[in-house]
Amino acid sequence: xxxxxxxxxxxxxxxxxxxxxxxxxxxxxxxxxxxxxxxxxxxxxxxxxxxxxxxxxxxxxxxxxxxxxxxxxxxxxxxxxxxxxxxxxxxxxxxxxxxxxxxxxxxxxxxxxxxxxxxxxxxxxxxxxxxxxxxxxxxxxxxxxxxxxxxxxxxxxxxxxxxxxxxxxxxxxxxxxxxxxxxxxxxxxxxxxxxxxxxxxxxxxxxxxxxxxxxxxxxxxxxxxxxxxxxxxxxxxxxxxxxxxxxxxxxxxxxxxxxxxxxxxxxxxxxxxxxxxxxxxxxxxxxxxxxxxxxxxxxxxxxxxxxxxxxxxxxxxxxxxxxxxxxxxxxxxxxxxxxxxxxxxxxxxxxxxxxxxxxxxxxxxxxxxxxxxxxxxxxxxxxxxxxxxxxxxxxxxxxxxxxxxxxxxxxxxxxxxxxxxxxxxxxxxxxxxxxxxxxxxxxxxxxxxxxxxxxxxxxxxxxxxxxxxxxxxxxxxxxxxxxxxxxxxxxxxxxxxxxxxxxxxxxxxxxxxxxxxxxxxxxxxxxxxxxxxxxxxxxxxxxxxxxxxxxxxxxxx
Amino acid sequence: xxxxxxxxxxxxxxxxxxxxxxxxxxxxxxxxxxxxxxxxxxxxxxxxxxxxxxxxxxxxxxxxxxxxxxxxxxxxxxxxxxxxxxxxxxxxxxxxxxxxxxxxxxxxxxxxxxxxxxxx
Numbered sequence: 001x002x003x004x005x006x007x008x009x010x011x012x013x014x015x016x017x018x019x020x021x022x023x024x025x026x027x028x029x030x031x032x033x034x035x036x037x038x039x040x041x042x043x044x045x046x047x048x049x050x051x052x053x054x055x056x057x058x059x060x061x062x063x064x065x066x067x068x069x070x071x072x073x074x075x076x077x078x079x080x081x082x083x084x085x086x087x088x089x090x091x092x093x094x095x096x097x098x099x100x101x102x103x104x105x106x107x108x109x110x111x112x113x114x115x116x117x118x119x120x121x122x123x124x125x126x127x128x129x130x131x132x133x134x135x136x137x138x139x140x141x142x143x144x145x146x147x148x149x150x151x152x153x154x155x156x157x158x159x160x161x162x163x164x165x166x167x168x169x170x171x172x173x174x175x176x177x178x179x180x181x182x183x184x185x186x187x188x189x190x191x192x193x194x195x196x197x198x199x200x201x202x203x204x205x206x207x208x209x210x211x212x213x214x215x216x217x218x219x220x221x222x223x224x225x226x227x228x229x230x231x232x233x234x235x236x237x238x239x240x241x242x243x244x245x246x247x248x249x250x251x252x253x254x255x256x257x258x259x260x261x262x263x264x265x266x267x268x269x270x271x272x273x274x275x276x277x278x279x280x281x282x283x284x285x286x287x288x289x290x291x292x293x294x295x296x297x298x299x300x301x302x303x304x305x306x307x308x309x310x311x312x313x314x315x316x317x318x319x320x321x322x323x324x325x326x327x328x329x330x331x332x333x334x335x336x337x338x339x340x341x342x343x344x345x346x347x348x349x350x351x352x353x354x355x356x357x358x359x360x361x362x363x364x365x366x367x368x369x370x371x372x373x374x375x376x377x378x379x380x381x382x383x384x385x386x387x388x389x390x391x392x393x394x395x396x397x398x399x400x401x402x403x404x405x406x407x408x409x410x411x412x413x414x415x416x417x418x419x420x421x422x423x424x425x426x427x428x429x430x431x432x433x434x435x436x437x438x439x440x441x442x443x444x445x446x447x448x449x450x451x452x453x454x455x456x457x458x459x460x461x462x463x464x465x466x467x468x469x470x471x472x473x474x475x476x477x478x479x480x481x482x483x484x485x486x487x488x489x490x491x492x493x494x495x496x497x498x499x500x501x502x503x504x505x506x507x508x509x510x511x512x513x514x515x516x517x518x519x520x521x522x523x524x525x526x527x528x529x530x531x532x533x534x535x536x537x538x539x540x541x542x543x544x545x546x547x548x549x550x551x552x553x554x555x556x557x
Numbered sequence: 558x559x560x561x562x563x564x565x566x567x568x569x570x571x572x573x574x575x576x577x578x579x580x581x582x583x584x585x586x587x588x589x590x591x592x593x594x595x596x597x598x599x600x601x602x603x604x605x606x607x608x609x610x611x612x613x614x615x616x617x618x619x620x621x622x623x624x625x626x627x628x629x630x631x632x633x634x635x636x637x638x639x640x641x642x643x644x645x646x647x648x649x650x651x652x653x654x655x656x657x658x659x660x661x662x663x664x665x666x667x668x669x670x671x672x673x674x675x676x677x
């Protein structure tokens with residue numbers, strides 16, 4: 001608008017000049033308001049109470065696609081989607097009561113039929129008498145903001161899916177399904193397998209369309225040397241973003257006229273392809289394509305897609321590492337199993353010969369040889385135990401140690417074990433102080449294993465005193481089996497650690513007690529598995545008492 | 558004199574057991590775990606008791622045991638299964654073994670088990 005002339009004569013105080021002045025100030029205000037309205041990026045619209053548009057700014061033209069001359073005089077419903085017409089009725093109702101509507105999120109329609117996310121602020125327009133005669137509406141296009149919100153939500157959900165399982169074939173498929181239709185109309189995931197790009201997921205909200213797309217793919221398989229698209233992304237490990245897929249690209253990708261027709265039928269609008277990278281190597285790609293929704297991808301969309309690909313890469317890598325680790329453990333365990341079996345074979349022969357010779361030397365009272373054969377036999381037993389420990393550790397670690405529970409006579413077991421050990425350690429004095437308990441429920445062999453372990457330790461760590469007392473008594477529904485020796489004892493500070501794997505009390509000045517250090521670990525595990533425990537009472541130089549506590553009867557699991 | 562048939566793939570163990578069992582007064586036959594050779598040995602020199610090795614990964618020891626226990630002429634011969642693998646015990650009894658002994662074993666224990674399982 002042109003600037004108005006200031007005054008007709010130079011005197012500011014003359015009555016006609018002050019009126020002109022007021023008018024001028026007033027008009028300048030109007031002009032500046034008008035320019036604010038015109039320059040606003042938001043749509044500023046006024047309408048009557050019947051919903052007829054009375055003004056339409058540049059922002060409205062831009063956002064809705066209708067020019068001012070096309071919009072003014074029409075009903076506001078031209079920008080309201082059919083399913084939201086009720087909204088307008090509710091708005092008018094509120095306005096008539098003088099209520100202002102602030103930042104209400106909704107969806108509106110463009111001239112080209114596209115839907116957009118908007119934020120509405122509507123206030124009533126009053127006449128000089130205060131009556132409500134219409135409404136002023138400010139509409140902000142929040143499509144971009146909404147898309148970002150959706151992108152982040154998608155990323156968060158997708159991450160949850162990816163980290164939920166090691167089965168990445170399934171999780172990648174779930175992520176691709178999650179992407180449609182909010183983020184894309186089509187989503188595909190490719191992984192490199194044996195140098196080929198294998199499509200592990202292809203999604204669209206219409207399963208028929210997926211079938212149809214797969215048929216096209218079969219008929220016209222992807223050219224792995226293509227300069228653009230998935231093959232190129234796999235080769236270069238760089239993302240590709242097409243806010244609007246150019247037709248030349250489609251023409252170049254088509255293998256023949258029919259193929260071109262099929263591709264054009266899909267109606268490709270926008271695309272982004274991001275590489276999945278592990279250890280600087282591209283192992284796959286995720287593709288997002290829009291068709292029906294006509295959304296155009298922008299650099300911030302691409303960033304989200306790249307972040308998703310990074311997380312997918314991590315998930316896949318984790319799964320692979322886990323699988324390799326499991327395989328390595330299985331190989332190690334197989335090896336240990338075979339090795340210990342192989343080791344036991346020559347040891348078996350060795351023991352037979354040693355014992356036969358021992359028998360002979362005892363019969364012939366050749367005292368020269370007998371003690372040496374005794375020691376040889378004892379060493380063979382130590383060797384046997386080490387090999388068994390080796391096997392036990394690996395089986396225990398992988399949980400392969402099986403438990404077979406039944407009712408068995410604990411008194412009988414104790415007698416058996418003590419008899420066997422007394423027979424092979426004639427120098428030890430094993431004293432039984434046992435009450436009759438009878439049958440208990442548990443794994444007889446494993447409990448026997450614990451008793452053997454405790455007795456062997458008692459003998460091993462009592463170089464000077466050979467008395468060992470074995471006690472058995474029942475306390476309400478628990479039974480206590482204790483093995484007491486009067487040997488070197490264990491300092492209190494070690495009491496917790498001795499039950500740990502491989503722990504051996506370090507006594508450099510004293511004799512070394514060879515072993516793998518797992519006997520007490522396994523014994524305690526067995527006790528715990530029975531619902532019981534293994535405890536120690538001991539102090540240095542005063543011997544030790546190990547007590548195995550077992551429940552008498554166990555409720556079956 | 559009682560006859561013992563020892564079935565094991567390891568020649569060293571066969572030799573050691575032959576040595577020990579002959580020393581204890583038994584007549585000893587030995588054979589590797591070949592089904593047809595085992596059958597022939599049993600036919601030619603019926604044993605009073607069989608010591609049979611179990612290899613955990615292969616099933617041949619237990620297979621042989623099952624077969625012998627269901628054979629008309631062999632079902633009454635007591636079988637003691639021996640193995641280096643502790644888990645073999647249960648499956649050995651499942652296959653019909655009369656007794657089980659883990660390797661390496663005490664020769665006294667083996668002799669006792671043989672005495673216990675021999676038919677009078």
